[in-house]
Amino acid sequence: MDPTRKKVKITLEETYGERQASTRFICSLFSLPVPPANIHGPKEDATAFSGGSIPEYLEHGRVQKLLLFGLEGSGTSTIFKQVKFMSKSKFTVDEVQNIKRTIQRNIYRYLSVLLEGREHFEEEALMDKGTSDLERENPSPGTDGSRHCIYSINQRVKHFSDWLLEIIAMGDLDAFFPAATREYAPVVDEIWRDPAIQETYKRRGELHFLPDTANYFLDQALEISSNEYEPTERDILYAEGVTPSNGLASLEFSFDDHSPMSEIYGEDLESQPSWNKYQLIRISSKGVHDSGKWLEMFEDVKVVVFCVALSDYDLEWTRGDGTSENKMLASRDVFESLVRHSSFEDASFVLLLNKYDSFEDKINQVPLTVCDWFHDFRPFRLRQNNQALANQSYYYVAVMFKQLYASITGKKLFVWPTRALERTSVDETFRYIREVLMWEEEKKRMYCMADDDSYSSTETDFTP
Template structure:
């Protein structure tokens, strides 16, 4: 394995980009005009967020109308956040304030009756109750200890923004809101865009266990694949049902001395299967170790040993991320294959734009080599 980690040096990226521009000007006709990219990874790893970022960067982003269409989905995310947070409090057996305990059953019933499709803003009655609920210390504790619950990572983002989302004057989602939305990808989503006069087709394939059997149908003629793994999920466990439904057919068993699979285990097994697939022998692999911001918050509270008992270094961001990177890159049997690894926060447009441009230049350069141009 020859790992390659981009450290984000703008000067290097600019130099590479300039060289690519020159090559395209001279030899562009020799390069394959349509470049096919895949976005693969487990559910909730951030694939769809990366696809949204590509839309922002290369396809003029979201119009006011596009953003407005996302309003009901934002309201659903808020409702889901409230519902799952309350379930988590009960599961963790936290003691809530008496007024919260008295209020929650009525709030949950009220949320079920609202037709959010016709709402211009989040309704005032549940808004006041949600704000009260989110101010309960037990709710914050449940969010911080959400590992074995279905509480979304974006819960804090949306509940912190409840004043804005419930503004009496009306609410239009922001781009940040859209990037934080949780929405399950079913089937295959395709996006086409142009970069440096070349046409790119990128496919986002549903990461749910039941969707993985469909992946093989989009594996032909791929130039490069982006594998997205949420490193923040190192402490979140799969149920036995989820583990059994995995494409890798991994059932819950002893993994580093524990009777469970974490979501990060699942990502590792999936990366091994993808990275060693014969269809991808000549395909460039870009590994995004995503949700680094959430990981940075967690690692100070929850040791990496809950996932990797063999981890012996300091429980800090630098050492832990380096270890995770090595574990992923070790999954590839061909030790001469380049794996381009990046720590990412998919909701950070500036970082994603820089990385995508740099990685795309690398993909084009490699395509030049394969076509014999350079």
């Protein structure tokens, strides 16, 4: 890479960390994949930006369709729920009851993952250390002192563990729960706080089916199991399986003229016209192989929002035929299939790179190169800390997706970091998506006025 280009790229990343308005505009304009350098810093002040009035070519009341897609666990469900809350949409009484039952049932799923992991870690510890080196003093009540380690549990808990794992394996969980939720709540709470389970939880990075929010719900097992339990907004946001698992989910929303989000376009709020309406459509990732039948319906989608969890680079994904592959590779393949689909030939694509915090925690323990797609990654270790390595890794992943997109379409891919569990981040994400829509509309208008558009470069890297 040319030294001047490299210097400009680094300067842009550092300036973005300071949240200067000019750099924010440039990054949006040229679709630069900016590393989320403020991940540990102060939140952005949405009122810090100002600009011109809304372009006249945006017609009042027009609905802009946004298609949200991503593999299970990428964060699309959480983003969808965030937008639902931000748009002031309400869950019906029936929906709340279904959410309640889902949360109660999920507690047993999370516990089963921990119990299965505990068994594996116990066998591993016994084999590695040998009986003579195992802990023999103060064994847990009911255990055989000659076969005891930090992952061992007492016989009563072991009995419940065997029973629950058998139910899960047979697919009979729904037959027992949530009807038996109250009866077993004290046992669940006891097992969750057992030292062996807590030691297992410390190795949650090796438990691929345990979500990041599992401890949030297990800490409240007794309260959640109560008949009087009513899910809070945070509970609903953190819960898995709340949005439809098959088919489609959609909602309409608009930006409030008197919210901080609108202030980036001017201070004269009284004279501001109404914002466009937006329809967010989410396709469940569980229907990936069946989604083709839906895609023909979305020829008028303006933006395809594709969500990828950065921390998926070392995880496995099970295909519809039962075979498995690297989850990041699976995301890449689904992304490519959407880009190539004729329905989205005229749509813009926005790639959301989610779960940066989990990515930052993992990257020093598990190298990015475990994913075959990233085998060429060679970080510059200018500073020996997790954040520097995570930033470089983030940028590399973004560029790989941008290069893939450019090779297929000859166009720029817009990339944005997001943290789906943080409302301010999701709010910021959709402001960015709105800027993308406005920029694409403006670019079309410019094409009508001139034969050449200096901003239509298909290069992956930005050259000033």
